[in-house]
Amino acid sequence: MKQTExxxxxxxxxxxxxxxxxxxxxxxxxPTCPTYIHSKDETASPxxxxxxxxxxxxxxxxxxxxxxxxxxxxxxxLACEPACPAGVRYSVLLEDARAAITVHKRATGQMDVRExxxxxxxxxxxxxxxxxxxxATGFLRFYQQSGAQTLTRKLxxxxxxxxxxxxxxxxxxxxxxxxERVLRPERIRAAGATTARVAFFSGCLMDTMxxxxxxxxxxxxxxxxxxxxxxxxQQCCGALHGHAGEQTGAIALAKRNIESFExxxxxxxxxxxxxxxxxxxxxxxxxxxxxEWSERxxxxxxxxxxxxxxxxxxxxxxxxxxxxxxxxxxxxxxxHLRNVQKGALAxxxxxxxxxxxxxxxxRNADHCCGSAGVxxxxxxxxxxxxxxxxxxxxxxxxxxxIVTSNPGCHLQMQxxxxxxxxxxxxxxxxxxxxxxxxDH
Amino acid sequence: xxxxxxxxxELGDEIVFSDATTRLAYSFDATPNYQAMPDAVVxxxxxxxxxxxxxxxxxxxxxxxxRGSATNLAGGTTPLAGGLVMDFRHMGKILEIDEKNxxxxxxxxxxxxxxxxxxxxxxxxxxxxxxxMKISTIGGNISENSGGLRGLKYGVTADYVLALEAVLPxxxxxxxxxxxxxxxxxxxxxxxxxxxxxxxxxxxEATLKLIPLPETKQTMIAHFSDLxxxxxxxxxxIESRIIPATLEFMDKKTIEVVEAYANIGLPTDVxxxxxxxxxxxxxxxxxxxxxxxxxxxxxxxxxxEVARDEVHAETLRYARxxxxxxxxxLRPTTILEDATVxxxxxxxxxxxxxxxxxxxxxxxxxxxxxxxxxxxPTVATDARDHEEMERVEAAxxxxxxxxxxxxxxxxxxxxxxxxxxxxxxWKLGAAGIDVMKGIKLAFxxxxxxxxxxxxxxxAKKRLVQGGGV
Numbered sequence: 046m047k048q049t050e051x052x053x054x055x056x057x058x059x060x061x062x063x064x065x066x067x068x069x070x071x072x073x074x075x076p077t078c079p080t081y082i083h084s085k086d087e088t089a090s091p092x093x094x095x096x097x098x099x100x101x102x103x104x105x106x107x108x109x110x111x112x113x114x115x116x117x118x119x120x121x122x123l124a125c126e127p128a129c130p131a132g133v134r135y136s137v138l139l140e141d142a143r144a145a146i147t148v149h150k151r152a153t154g155q156m157d158v159r160e161x162x163x164x165x166x167x168x169x170x171x172x173x174x175x176x177x178x179x180x181a182t183g184f185l186r187f188y189q190q191s192g193a194q195t196l197t198r199k200l201x202x203x204x205x206x207x208x209x210x211x212x213x214x215x216x217x218x219x220x221x222x223x224x225e226r227v228l229r230p231e232r233i234r235a236a237g238a239t240t241a242r243v244a245f246f247s248g249c250l251m252d253t254m255x256x257x258x259x260x261x262x263x264x265x266x267x268x269x270x271x272x273x274x275x276x277x278x279q280q281c282c283g284a285l286h287g288h289a290g291e292q293t294g295a296i297a298l299a300k301r302n303i304e305s306f307e308x309x310x311x312x313x314x315x316x317x318x319x320x321x322x323x324x325x326x327x328x329x330x331x332x333x334x335x336x337e338w339s340e341r342x343x344x345x346x347x348x349x350x351x352x353x354x355x356x357x358x359x360x361x362x363x364x365x366x367x368x369x370x371x372x373x374x375x376x377x378x379x380x381h382l383r384n385v386q387k388g389a390l391a392x393x394x395x396x397x398x399x400x401x402x403x404x405x406x407x408r409n410a411d412h413c414c415g416s417a418g419v420x421x422x423x424x425x426x427x428x429x430x431x432x433x434x435x436x437x438x439x440x441x442x443x444x445x446x447i448v449t450s451n452p453g454c455h456l457q458m459q460x461x462x463x464x465x466x467x468x469x470x471x472x473x474x475x476x477x478x479x480x481x482x483x484d485h
Numbered sequence: 486x487x488x489x490x491x492x493x494x495e496l497g498d499e500i501v502f503s504d505a506t507t508r509l510a511y512s513f514d515a516t517p518n519y520q521a522m523p524d525a526v527v528x529x530x531x532x533x534x535x536x537x538x539x540x541x542x543x544x545x546x547x548x549x550x551x552r553g554s555a556t557n558l559a560g561g562t563t564p565l566a567g568g569l570v571m572d573f574r575h576m577g578k579i580l581e582i583d584e585k586n587x588x589x590x591x592x593x594x595x596x597x598x599x600x601x602x603x604x605x606x607x608x609x610x611x612x613x614x615x616x617x618m619k620i621s622t623i624g625g626n627i628s629e630n631s632g633g634l635r636g637l638k639y640g641v642t643a644d645y646v647l648a649l650e651a652v653l654p655x656x657x658x659x660x661x662x663x664x665x666x667x668x669x670x671x672x673x674x675x676x677x678x679x680x681x682x683x684x685x686x687x688x689x690e691a692t693l694k695l696i697p698l699p700e701t702k703q704t705m706i707a708h709f710s711d712l713x714x715x716x717x718x719x720x721x722x723i724e725s726r727i728i729p730a731t732l733e734f735m736d737k738k739t740i741e742v743v744e745a746y747a748n749i750g751l752p753t754d755v756x757x758x759x760x761x762x763x764x765x766x767x768x769x770x771x772x773x774x775x776x777x778x779x780x781x782x783x784x785x786x787x788x789x790e791v792a793r794d795e796v797h798a799e800t801l802r803y804a805r806x807x808x809x810x811x812x813x814x815l816r817p818t819t820i821l822e823d824a825t826v827x828x829x830x831x832x833x834x835x836x837x838x839x840x841x842x843x844x845x846x847x848x849x850x851x852x853x854x855x856x857x858x859x860x861x862p863t864v865a866t867d868a869r870d871h872e873e874m875e876r877v878e879a880a881x882x883x884x885x886x887x888x889x890x891x892x893x894x895x896x897x898x899x900x901x902x903x904x905x906x907x908x909x910x911w912k913l914g915a916a917g918i919d920v921m922k923g924i925k926l927a928f929x930x931x932x933x934x935x936x937x938x939x940x941x942x943x944a945k946k947r948l949v950q951g952g953g954v
Contacts, residue, residue, distance in 0.1 A: 066817040066868075071515045072556045072620045076596070085574030085594075086510075087555075093510040100509040105522065111506030130810035131819070 049107040052149045057102045059145040060138060065099040067133045068092060074125035074135075079413045079431050080118055088115045091125035091135050098142050108146070116142055118427060120420055121288050122380035122413035123323075136385070137330055140287050147290030168291045172249060172281045172298075179253060186220035216459035221256050233263060233273040240270030240359035244311045246302075246349075248321050249281035250452045258452075261480035262317040262352050268483065269361035271315075278305040284324035287331065288418050299328045300338060303345045313355055314348045317476055319379025319451040320418065322386045325349045351382055353391035353450070353475060361395075367482035368400040374478070375407045375444035377414055377435070377458055379451035392450055392475050399482045405442040409435075416457030429464075432457060436465035450475045488545040489525050492569075495537055500575070502526045511570045514555035514562040516904060517818050518868050523550065523564040530575040532650065532658065532689040539687065540656035542569060548936050549654075551683040553594065553625025556617040558821055559902030561629065561682050566936040571687065573624055579603055580690070586664045587695045588647060593624025593688050600693075610698040612639035615898070616809070624688050630680030632898030637856030638728045641898065643679045650690035651678055654929050664692060677924070682900055683935040685928040699764035702730065703774045704798035705791040707781040708755045712736065714785040715757035716832030719855045721780045722761075723828065727773050731762035732856030733805050736835055739812070739850040739863075743804050746811035751804055755787065759855065760805045808852045815848070815865035822881060824888035825897030828858040837887040838862045845880040847873070859897035882945065885911065901939050910944035918944075 074091040075081050081090035088097065094115055100106045116139065125135050150156040156164075243266060251259050266273055279302055283295035302325070306314055316322035326349055328342035356362075374396055383389040389411070397404045415421055415431035439447055439461070447462070449455045449472060458472035473481075486503075493501045502508075503525040513520045524547075529535045542549050548568025555562045564570055573594030581590040582604060589604055589611065597618040601611050614633035615621055621631065627649070632641040648662035662668055662675040678685060709715040719732060735743070735758040744751040751758070759781070763773040774791060781789045792798035813819045826834045835851055838860070842849035853860040862884055866877050885895040885908050895901075895908045910918050922940065925932075 063817065069515060069517070069813055069819055070513055070555075072554055072617065075554060076598075076619045085572075085577070086507075087572075088506050088510040090510075096513060097506055097509055100512075105512075105520075106505040106509045109505060111504050115506055115510075131813040132810070 048153055048155075049109065051153070052108045052146065053101055053104070055145040055149050056098065056108060056142060059141045060098055060102055061141070062102065064134055064138055065095055065102070067131045068095045068099075068129075069131050070096065071130060073128050073130055077124040077128045077412075079120055079122060079124070079415070080427060082412075083427060083430055089118060094119060095133070095135065095138060098138060113146055116146070118424055120380075120413050120415070120417035122417060123384040124380060124411065124413065127384055134330075136327065140290070140292070143288070143290035144292040145290075164289070164291065168286050168289065168294050172283075172285055172294075174280075185217070185254070186222065189217075189219055212460055212463070216456055216463055218254055218257075220254055229260075229263075229275065231275055231277060233267055233275075235270045235272045236267050237270055237364070239272050241313060241355065242272045242311045243274075243313045243315045243355065244306055244309050244348075245273050245275045246282070246306075246314055246316045246321060246325065247275055247279065248316070248318050248452075251318050251321070255452050255455070255474070258317065258474045258476050261474075262315075262476040265356060265361065265476060265479055265483070266315065266352060268365050269356050269359050270364065271355070271359065274309055274311065276305040276309065280305075282321040282324045283331075284320050285418055287324060287327070292331070296331055299331050299342065303328065303338070303341050306348075307341060307345055311348065313350045314345070315352050315355060316349060316386075317352045317450070317474075319351070319382030319386060319388070320453060322349060322351050322388075323381030323384075326385055349386075351386050351388040351391070351450070353395055354388050357391045357394055362398050365483055366400070367395075367398055367479065368485045369402050369478075369482045370485075372402050372446055373405050373442065373444040374399070374402050374446045374448060375405050375439060375442045376410060376448045377407070377439075377454055378411045379449065379454050380413050380417075382450050383411055392448070395475065395479060396448060399478075402446075405444050407442045407444070408438040410438075414454050414457045414461070416453040418453055421457060421460075428457075432461045433465055436461045439466070439470075445469050445471065446478065447472045448475050448478055449473070486524060488541060488547055491545075492525065492527065492538065492541055495541065496527065496529075496534060500528045500530065500534070502528075511552065511555075511572065512564065514552075514557050514560065516558050516560040516563065516902070517820055518874075519560040519563040519565070519903060521563055521565045522567065523570040524567050526570045526572055528572045528574050532652065535571070535652045535687055535689050536656045536658065538569070538571065539652050539654055542933055543654050543656065543931060546931055546933060548933050549687070550935050551593075551624065551628065551687045553622030553628070554596075554617075554620045556621050557625065557629055557902065558823075558899045559896065559904040561900050561902035561935070561938055562625075563903065565903055565938075568933075568936075573622060576689070577622070582607060582609070582695075583664065584609070588664050588692050589695055590690065590692045591623050592690060593622060593627070595623045597621050597623055597626055604695055605698055608698050609695040611645065611693060611695055613642045613645060623691055623693070627679050627688055627691055628681065628683050629900040630898070632854070632857075632859060634731050634733065634854060636854060636859065636898075637732055638730045643676060645694045646675055646679050646691060647694050648692035649675050649678055649688055651686035651688045653686050654931065654933055658689075659686060662692070680900070682902060682938055684925060684939050685934060699730075701767045701770050702762060702764040702798075703770045703792065704760070704762045704801050705774060705778065705789065706801045706804075707759045707761065707786040707790075708752060708788040709757045709759070709785060710754075710787050711756040711785075712835055713832050715759050715855070716835075718759060718781055718784040718786070719831060720829060721784060722777055723856075725776060725780065727763075727776060729761050729773065729777065729856060730764040731760060732854070733760040733852070734758070734831070734855035734860075735760075735805060735808060735852040736850060738848070739808050739852045740804070742815065742850055743807050743811045746814060747803070747807050749800075749803060752788070758804065760802060805852070809863075812850055812863050812865055816867050818866045818868040820864045820866065820877065820881075821899075822862050822864075822884065823853075823859060823897045823899045824862060824884050824893060824895065825857070825859045826888050826891045826893030828856065830891040830893065831855055831858055831860070834858075834860060834888065834891055834893070838884055841880050841883045841887070844883070845876040847877055847880055849880070857897070858893065882908070903938055906937075906939055906941035907943070907945035909939065909941065
């Protein structure tokens with residue numbers, strides 16, 4: 046069998062034909078798609094991408110480099126899903142197509158050494174095991190604290206790395222010491238009367254690089270009357286694996302997370318990163334080959350909710366006054382929090398409740414910022430164009446504070462400020478700004 | 486192919502695409518079951534580019550399919566004969582908003598909603614509002630003579646096109662009309678190009694009429710226990726010399742499907758639903774809404790609700806706005822038709838559609854623009870089921886025949902394209918088709934402009950009810 050025929054059959058096996066057939070090609074997704082808005086090219090639209098996947102399965106075209114390119118260029122922001130009249134689950138098609146391509150490339154030795162190495166380190170190493178992530182962030186802390194960062198910058202060692210990586214290095218947050226991070230108890234009691242019992246999904250990046258934000262989220266939940274449990278056996282959500290076509294890794298992580306949470310007697314499983322939250326909600330599809338696990342996933346996902354929606358629901362705003370010095374605040378939606386977790390309203394309600402500040406909605410706040418996981422590293426040109434447009438809308442609001450609700454968006458907005466912003470601008474996670482307003 | 490190389494040399498690689506992925510992405514529009522690969526896709530940057538492309542295509546006899554956002558529902562932009570798809574991603578600018586003459590001049594790739602937003606920011610109004618206006622282009626709207634929800638009061642795209650620039654297959658530029666309220670110099674070529682579905686020339690610039698933006702708008706909804714109550718209400722409103730801005734209709738089946746999908750508390754024992762809107766000076770709007778409210782009640786409405794504010798209005802519009810989404814989720818394939826009748830015949834037409842659905846045992850839900858008699862009988866089906874698709878096609882043939890019998894037409898706003906070409910003769914007769922073919926020949930002697938559209942190889946035989954031919 047020719048290699049393209051092999052890939053065609055892999056995609057045919059993997060892709061849900063009913064789902065592709067559900068696309069009416071009405072085009073309602075076009076004005077919501079950042080890559081289509083950017084290029085006005087139908088190969089870069091959700092409708093186009095579904096037609097291309099279906100075209101491969103129908104035998105109209107071969108799965109050549111052009112097909113892979115258009116699938117790689119998708120941000121996966123899923124703004125197309127709420128816009129779709131027919132309710133097509135584009136995310137499922139995209140991840141299955143990417144998985145088929147990844148499996149095929151690996152099996153046929155088409156993956157070059159560089160890509161194999163990166164995937165090995167990132168997916169089998171870092172994100173598959175929390176202790177390795179701990180070690181890696183430990184190195185990052187050492188790098189930042191020991192003077193190595195200053196030295197590296199002085200010696201211009203970063204010049205050896207791709208441009209985009211250099212820019213990202215500059216906006217990484219300062220990692221707190223490990224000793225600070227291991228002190229956290231597994232169970233935390235609510236302040237005052239209990240309003241809900243929650244299990245906190247701590248995430249991998251959020252619990253290392255953005256540890257401070259996790260600590261603040263817990264503080265807010267506690268103030269809102271939540272009894273909190275943070276199961277130690279939990280793992281990375283698997284989103285990065287899933288989005289990159291590494292479904293085997295994603296499935297392993299999903300199972301371990303379900304095991305960690307399912308026995309807990311809680312009302313909610315709380316997330317504070319839109320990307321993780323959305324991926325947890327897709328566990329049932331990820332595990333669909335295994336009915337028993339898929340059922341466990343259904344029960345698991347029924348409890349998953351973002352922390353902002355929970356705060357609103359349990360009456361946080363009635364319990365805790367929020368105040369900050371006078372400033373204009375704008376919000377950048379996390380695509381997955383908005384489009385998958387349907388959590389666009391709560392963050393805005395919380396921000397609007399901060400006394401002394403003014404909330405300004407930016408134009409197209411619901412459009413992706415171009416971060417999209419590791420997209421900004423892999424597709425820097427498109428990502429940078431999208432970011433530049435985004436920062437234009439941010440500047441139009443005159444806001445100094447840009448609030449985000451996902452680590453990727455957070456770093457991307459930092460990068461946006463560095464490249465296109467003003468010196469007084471800052472990017473801050475919703476939990477951090479709320480904690481600041483609580484203490485003020 | 487030689488012509489593609491030639492095109493690339495003349496215009497540059499960056500706007501000429503012939504890779505399989507691109508060709509696939511331009512092989513369809515929003516019409517179910519129509520797909521064909523073009524040989525190449527070109528994205529001109531200017532009228533001069535379009536001229537060069539047309540000269541070359543004329544020389545090589547290559548089919549040219551001008552394409553906006555491909556949202557059309559009649560196969561109009563599917564490249565059935567292969568050839569070159571022309572895409573207007575680089576020609577989408579708003580060139581001028583002329584506040585002295587109340588006109589706007591745009592390139593064809595301009596998105597309809599963007600135009601509407603830009604003129605509304607200056608207190609002006611471009612009324613045509615096809616449901617796809619957030620996606621559709623002005624070039625596409627002009628080529629299809631698109632309608633919309635405001636058709637009854639404000640007319641359709643054709644009523645707003647004042648002047649056009651178009652490139653003929655020869656590469657020559659044709660300029661029609663002007664920023665003029667009156668212009669009788671010769672045949673009305675502007676009006677001829679509007680709705681010509683890309684079969685005559687490629688539109689490269691359009692000047693459109695604007696009107697002052699209405700000051701206020703008010704929304705209401707009315708439920709009826711039966712279809713006739715709703716139909717009588719529509720007639721009585723018009724008879725009372727009220728022309729509402731919107732007068733939308735949903736039948737029982739549509740209401741059931743919307744409620745099952747959206748759970749918004751619509752009573753499913755209702756026979757029909759009307760959504761009514763009026764715009765204009767506040768005292769006129771208030772007076773008309775009160776009068777329509779009274780008419781609804783007199784004609785037996787079981788529930789009438791007037792919106793308190795814009796948020797409330799949005800919830801009232803929700804049922805109608807959700808109709809397509811709800812219907813689209815029933816089965817894999819959704820076919821949306823647009824048979825149109827004089828508004829006095831709406832109740833009769835809906836009844837005939839229901840009977841046809843029963844005859845062929847298919848699910849048809851009907852909603853649409855009651856004010857202008859433009860209905861959207863919508864079938865939920867599965868394109869893979871050939872036996873059922875045959876029944877669907879037969880049902881639609883009967884629906885077209887019924888519309889014609891009631892003094893209506895086979896298509897109110899979607900266009901003929903490929904899907905309705907076999908039925909065009911039913912509407913126009915042999916003489917009408919001959920005149921149209923003569924016009925086509927005068928513009929496009931070699932038949933390169935959007936071939937296999939509008940004119941069928943053979944007209945469909947029309948079955949008279951009862952059997953005979």
